[in-house]
Amino acid sequence: MKIGYRRMAKGLASLAILAIGAAFCFSALFPWLSKGVLPTTVLLLTTVITLLVCRTVSAEPSTQYKLADIENARENVKQYEWARDIVDEWKASTASVMAKSRSEIDELIPDLTPGTHYGQNCPHCVGKQSLMGNGQFDWDAERPDEIACASCEMVFPNKEYPETGVLECPKLGQRFTYYETKEELENPEKRNEHALKWLGDQPTMTSFTGHIRDRKVDWARSQCLTLAKLYAITEEPAYAERVVWILDRFASVYPNYLYHSYDGSVADLDPAKVAENMGKIEAEGGSRGGRFPKETVRHAYGLHQFENHSELFNGFWGAGRMSVHGKGSDAGPIFYLAVAYDLIRDAEDGSGNRILDGDAEQRILEDLILAGCRDMEHWVSLSNKGTAVYGLSATVGILRNEPERVHRAWELFQRMLAERYHHDGFYSESPGYSAHNFSNVREAADLLHGYSDPEGYEPEDGRRFENVDMYTGGRFNLSLQSLMRQLAPGRMMPVIGDTLVNAHADILSAEVLACRAGGDFVDLLEIVQDAPLSEKGSEYALWYRPPNLTPTGSAELPLNSEWFPGWHVGVLRGGRAKDNALYLNGNEHNWTVQTGHRQQDILSMCYWAYGKEMATDRGYFSGSGQLLPDGRGGQVWTKSSLSHNLVVVDEEEQATRESGSNLELFGIAPGVEVMQASGHNAYPQCEEYRRTLVIVNAPGGASYVVDLFRVKGGKIHQYNFHSDGIPGGHESLGLQPAEVSETWGKWLERPQSILPEGTTTLTWDNEGVNLELTLMNEADRVILADAPGWRLGTPEELAKPPVRQVLVEYRAEEGAPLATQFASLIAPYEAEASPIRSARMLVNDTESGVVALEVKLEGRTDYIISTKDQEVREYGPVSAGGEFALVSVDAEGKAIQGYLIKGTTLKCGELEIALPAANTTVKVASTEGKTWVLDEELDEHEELIGNYAIVGNGPVTGFQIESATGKSVSVRDYPALPCDSIEILRSEWVGE
Numbered sequence: 001m002k003i004g005y006r007r008m009a010k011g012l013a014s015l016a017i018l019a020i021g022a023a024f025c026f027s028a029l030f031p032w033l034s035k036g037v038l039p040t041t042v043l044l045l046t047t048v049i050t051l052l053v054c055r056t057v058s059a060e061p062s063t064q065y066k067l068a069d070i071e072n073a074r075e076n077v078k079q080y081e082w083a084r085d086i087v088d089e090w091k092a093s094t095a096s097v098m099a100k101s102r103s104e105i106d107e108l109i110p111d112l113t114p115g116t117h118y119g120q121n122c123p124h125c126v127g128k129q130s131l132m133g134n135g136q137f138d139w140d141a142e143r144p145d146e147i148a149c150a151s152c153e154m155v156f157p158n159k160e161y162p163e164t165g166v167l168e169c170p171k172l173g174q175r176f177t178y179y180e181t182k183e184e185l186e187n188p189e190k191r192n193e194h195a196l197k198w199l200g201d202q203p204t205m206t207s208f209t210g211h212i213r214d215r216k217v218d219w220a221r222s223q224c225l226t227l228a229k230l231y232a233i234t235e236e237p238a239y240a241e242r243v244v245w246i247l248d249r250f251a252s253v254y255p256n257y258l259y260h261s262y263d264g265s266v267a268d269l270d271p272a273k274v275a276e277n278m279g280k281i282e283a284e285g286g287s288r289g290g291r292f293p294k295e296t297v298r299h300a301y302g303l304h305q306f307e308n309h310s311e312l313f314n315g316f317w318g319a320g321r322m323s324v325h326g327k328g329s330d331a332g333p334i335f336y337l338a339v340a341y342d343l344i345r346d347a348e349d350g351s352g353n354r355i356l357d358g359d360a361e362q363r364i365l366e367d368l369i370l371a372g373c374r375d376m377e378h379w380v381s382l383s384n385k386g387t388a389v390y391g392l393s394a395t396v397g398i399l400r401n402e403p404e405r406v407h408r409a410w411e412l413f414q415r416m417l418a419e420r421y422h423h424d425g426f427y428s429e430s431p432g433y434s435a436h437n438f439s440n441v442r443e444a445a446d447l448l449h450g451y452s453d454p455e456g457y458e459p460e461d462g463r464r465f466e467n468v469d470m471y472t473g474g475r476f477n478l479s480l481q482s483l484m485r486q487l488a489p490g491r492m493m494p495v496i497g498d499t500l501v502n503a504h505a506d507i508l509s510a511e512v513l514a515c516r517a518g519g520d521f522v523d524l525l526e527i528v529q530d531a532p533l534s535e536k537g538s539e540y541a542l543w544y545r546p547p548n549l550t551p552t553g554s555a556e557l558p559l560n561s562e563w564f565p566g567w568h569v570g571v572l573r574g575g576r577a578k579d580n581a582l583y584l585n586g587n588e589h590n591w592t593v594q595t596g597h598r599q600q601d602i603l604s605m606c607y608w609a610y611g612k613e614m615a616t617d618r619g620y621f622s623g624s625g626q627l628l629p630d631g632r633g634g635q636v637w638t639k640s641s642l643s644h645n646l647v648v649v650d651e652e653e654q655a656t657r658e659s660g661s662n663l664e665l666f667g668i669a670p671g672v673e674v675m676q677a678s679g680h681n682a683y684p685q686c687e688e689y690r691r692t693l694v695i696v697n698a699p700g701g702a703s704y705v706v707d708l709f710r711v712k713g714g715k716i717h718q719y720n721f722h723s724d725g726i727p728g729g730h731e732s733l734g735l736q737p738a739e740v741s742e743t744w745g746k747w748l749e750r751p752q753s754i755l756p757e758g759t760t761t762l763t764w765d766n767e768g769v770n771l772e773l774t775l776m777n778e779a780d781r782v783i784l785a786d787a788p789g790w791r792l793g794t795p796e797e798l799a800k801p802p803v804r805q806v807l808v809e810y811r812a813e814e815g816a817p818l819a820t821q822f823a824s825l826i827a828p829y830e831a832e833a834s835p836i837r838s839a840r841m842l843v844n845d846t847e848s849g850v851v852a853l854e855v856k857l858e859g860r861t862d863y864i865i866s867t868k869d870q871e872v873r874e875y876g877p878v879s880a881g882g883e884f885a886l887v888s889v890d891a892e893g894k895a896i897q898g899y900l901i902k903g904t905t906l907k908c909g910e911l912e913i914a915l916p917a918a919n920t921t922v923k924v925a926s927t928e929g930k931t932w933v934l935d936e937e938l939d940e941h942e943e944l945i946g947n948y949a950i951v952g953n954g955p956v957t958g959f960q961i962e963s964a965t966g967k968s969v970s971v972r973d974y975p976a977l978p979c980d981s982i983e984i985l986r987s988e989w990v991g992e
Contacts, residue, residue, distance in 0.1 A: 115210015119198030279378025288315030328388025422566025425478025430497030588660030897991025
């Protein structure tokens with residue numbers, strides 16, 4: 001017999017009405033007893049029943065999965081195979097727990113505080129098949145008391161590697177065992193030196209038994225929620241019964257779980273006091289890890305002890321009772337368990353008896369869910385881990401009818417958007433961490449969406465919530481769109497900052513937009529997931545995608561050539577968005593927002609052509625100080641300025657405080673696209689650090705890139721370039737052995753050099769797509785060396801061959817300032833030969849800043865001109881006055897196309913462009929959404945549509961104009977920034 005959520009609530013509501021009616025009748029029939037005990041008893045009974053009804057009505061699922069979502073999921077299961085596959089997978093994954101008795105589940109979930117899976121090592125193969133601090137282990141619920149190394153398959157615990165070390169927590173009576181190396185046992189006075197390591201060279205506690213406890217707890221928590229979902233879909237009591245067993249067991253052991261960090265340190269103190277202390281100290285600007293008496297924090301190797309206190313390593317960020325790090329340490333697991341409770345709390349067995357009895361429910365609420373929530377709410381954080389707390393607060397607030405908690409979640413969510421996201425919706429970290437933060441906070445958005453405060457609730461600030469809309473418009477909506485707008489060819493995330501190489505598009509963000517906002521986002525979902533909605537869906541789609549949701553078939557991915565005005569990254573796609581993307585990483589470090597997981601790469605470049613990554617960023621090696629076998633830190637290289645495609649000054653790293661870029665030019669025309677930005681404080685010793693990137697369309701569907709990099713200041717300038725392709729023919733250049741500085745020598749091997757005369761051409765082959773790099777400068781020397789080919793911290797990656805790194809080097813003469821204008825051409829091609837036949841430098845004047853190139857193609861010659869002013873100058877057959885110009889002439893010398901931006905004149909034969917001004921500056925009266933209301937009349941406004949408006953004092957950014965009138969300018973896609981005036985770049989294209 002199945003009792004549905006609605007049926008039970010309705011039945012008990014009827015009971016309440018009868019009880020209230022009976023009370024009134026009793027009072028009417030026996031008025032002489034109105035002051036007696038009996039009516040009081042009846043009224044008390046009425047109150048109790050009413051409260052019971054209120055609790056039971058709210059027992060209808062009301063948190064992550066509401067009744068409408070459950071009915072939606074059931075309908076999807078009826079209609080679609082992909083939905084049935086999800087449910088079948090749940091059933092298969094829970095087969096093991098369904099076969100266990102309650103005593104077996106109780107035995108599996110440990111009494112002792114779990115350990116951690118972070119930073120563990122396999123002593124059998126570390127340094128050979130696995131990396132120090134990055135041991136990977138497999139665990140199976142059918143063999144719950146062992147783990148096996150994923151690299152060498154050695155099983156632990158193992159008598160060959162006994163856990164001889166003991167970490168005591170004497171105050172709370174817990175002890176933890178761990179493995180000690182032979183060397184540390186033989187040299188106890190130097191045991192830290194000989195211990196296994198993590199987080200760089202920090203000694204760490206490798207505990208197989210602790211790791212096993214961690215995996216047991218994680219498995220049980222995961223099973224609990226999956227079982228609850230199965231109950232919601234099927235209403236089969238056996239699923240709910242196991243949920244109750246797991247929740248009740250966790251409620252019994254959770255009070256004894258101590259706060260422990262992912263580095264193995266443990267707080268020997270009442271957990272509630274630990275949480276309060278960490279939250280208080282961090283909120284006051286102190287350490288994340290709180291401030292505890294000496295020896296309160298216990299570590300196998302004595303770490304985290306200070307002169308008069310101890311700290312729990314990394315605080316809530318890396319420490320919890322049930323889980324560490326992950327999804328906000330305990331915030332994620334407690335949230336999931338609370339949702340599981342919400343889904344089964346009114347479940348009944350086949351006889352109509354409630355499965356969850358009152359005593360168990362009280363333990364689950366008080367000792368597990370509320371205790372965990374109270375702990376985590378001490379952590380007020382906008383970080384990509386702290387955001388997981390918002391969903392927990394909202395869940396408990398809804399469950400307990402405590403709207404203050406829901407308001408807290410909403411307010412922190414809004415703060416996160418304001419302080420951790422740029423105004424265009426891009427996250428203040430990296431593309432990879434944008435998806436990560438969304439995964440940690442997205443449940444909070446679902447919980448808040450549609451929420452209304454209880455009737456009669458009056459918040460102190462007077463802001464009542466009525467049907468909250470989290471998804472229509474606003475910065476959160478933009479943040480979800482940003483994960484699509486930024487994509488590289490192949491629907492891959494661009495490898496910028498701490499983003500893993502080969503990371504695919506975040507389908508979840510597309511799914512959320514499709515389900516919650518609809519419209520064109522439905523079409524985008526089909527594109528991103530590369531399948532019709534009827535054939536593919538995620539778990540999110542199961543619950544939230546309407547079964548009849550239908551795409552229009554008219555929308556495309558929003559892959560444009562554009563400057564992202566908050567993120568300060570530009571991308572040119574050259575009219576080939578599916579397989580072409582050139583990124584200029586303007587970036588910033590703690591200038592307008594608090595940033596993280598960014599690299600020292602201001603004005604770096606990466607390039608995809610013909611669907612291949614041709615000029616590469618090295619990616620994200622590790623977030624935990626992962627060491628290479630030789631002791632170097634892999635992430636040290638991948639985040640370094642030296643590993644990026646940019647100009648390194650004085651062989652130093654770029655600055656990481658209050659640095660970034662200012663946009664100067666952005667123009668798009670049928671045959672050419674250009675962007676230019678200057679660095680702000682990237683290298684403080686430089687008065688100029690400016691890059692111009694251009695994509696020029698060539699005959700036959702080909703294209704090439706012009707890369708100009710101006711640097712003034714410092715004593716050494718090194719233009720840095722590398723590709724993952726196989727170098728071709730570099731040995732024929734007459735390379736000679738060379739020496740490099742210690743800074744470079746730490747990472748580069750086999751350095752060789754040439755002394756260039758004229759241009760230097762280098763080539764690579766990347767799986768059938770060729771790349772030709774033409775260096776236009778006659779530099780002091782060009783260095784070619786082997787650089788690390790790995791991009792991830794895995795043994796497989798470390799086995800990859802090196803890549804060829806190019807350094808074009810200038811050094812200042814004694815006492816003289818150094819000014820350099822690097823110029824290079826980058827030509828990808830699938831044909832037998834490069835589209836570029838030859839090239840020469842026409843002008844390279846560091847005093848005026850003028851650079852002009854002549855590029856010969858099949859049947860065409862291009863003249864590329866870049867300056868810093870509007871002075872009219874002659875360049876062969878071309879006369880130009882402007883900051884950027886392109887002219888193409890055919891084989892007979894006839895000008896066939898031309899482009900001018902931020903200039904006034906361009907002439908070549910019969911081709912002529914004349915603009916009334918290089919730019920138009922107008923005052924702004926006010927800013928409303930995407931529109932600037934002007935304080936003066938704007939002439940010729942229709943001609944400005946599609947051009948860029950430059951705004952801001954620092955940083956300077958830009959917006960593409962979508963529409964304009966005499967008194968207003970509206971921009972595309974993003975909210976316009978409030979400002980006093982805007983500078984509209986004038987441009988014109990003439991040609992086919």
